[in-house]
Amino acid sequence: MTFSLDNSGMSTRALEIADRVEAFVRNTVAPYEKDPRRTSHGPSDDLAVELKEAARKAGVLTPHILEDGSHLSHRETAAVLIRSGLSPLGPVACNVAAPDEGNMYLLGKVGSPELKERFLTPMVQGKMRSAFFMTEPAEDGGAGSDPSMMLTTCRMDGNHWVINGRKTYITGAEGAGLGIVMAKSDDGACMFMVDLPDPAIRIERVMDTIDSSMPGGHAVVTIDNLRVPATQMLGQSGEGFKYAQVRLSPARLTHCMRWLGSCIRANEIASDYANRRNAFGKPLVDHEGVGFMLADNLIDLKQAELMVYWCADVLDTGVLGTVESSMAKVAVSEALMRVADRCVQVMGGQGVTGDTIVEQVFREVRAFRIYDGPTEVHKWSLAKKIKRDWRKAHES
Known part of the structure; x- marks a missing residue:
């Protein structure tokens, strides 16, 4: 690895896991990057199953969750997930991809023993995929970056809840065995664990999007009189936003981890190209216009790594860390968008082809600037905090 990761504050156990993950992703997963089962809507289910089976044999399936069900610390998880991201297929193979990783974390934190046995266990074992149903179509006026606009409703009918609405950008809905569905009751937001497939949940279409790393792609979904047993509500009616934050703050950070790994790999490829390719009598790297871009990449990669570990340390203190995760996400x-863009530029025409993963990493990271909250929404949230803090200081 040409970029040196910081291993401070890591247990020997975590570093051993991280080393095994890196070796597996580089040696076993990377050759699959040319596999025709990588589609525009993500790797096919049979490719994902094959990769997970390889990870199981290598002892790196769901590596951040230990045999006793406990988790590595957030800092240690970063060491593992960054390395899983060294290939766009790595998180899928190691069973640490979104949305499953965030859904496993949520269920592990707040799920009942029954829900954990029914849903979490097969997810950890790599036998079930999941989807998180929160975002709603803009044309309906539904919830996007502002979840308070949620239009999907739920009402009690005997010992069941009945849910109606539409959802969009639902990653992995096609082929998932678990859906975590958010809806609004008279009490406020609610969250439900739903068995999939269910005839009341109809996939209208899987959209064509700029990214292509997540199995099942991103779907528009209609929910028509879905009946869910009351025992499958997470918490109580009206507590949905509280549980959403339990999931979303760490999930923003794990996105950062995985895509940092992808950009490290893209930078390796671009650096190798710049050292091997000659133009105007010398290697590209010796031209300042190219060499300086690679130097800027190292700076951005290190700053991104420091932000990831800083936010991980905050979460490890037990603080929810919504402010910190917003800052890290932005x-x-x-930073990774700049890195990916420079990698394409350094490689010229080769950078826009599918001959290497650089082109895909560029597309994935461009989408990352929007997923889990666009940059502008997180900055707006931070600006509101600045205003609140100023008022509090001056009112006292």
């Missing part, structure tokens, strides 16, 4: 996504 800083890391913007």
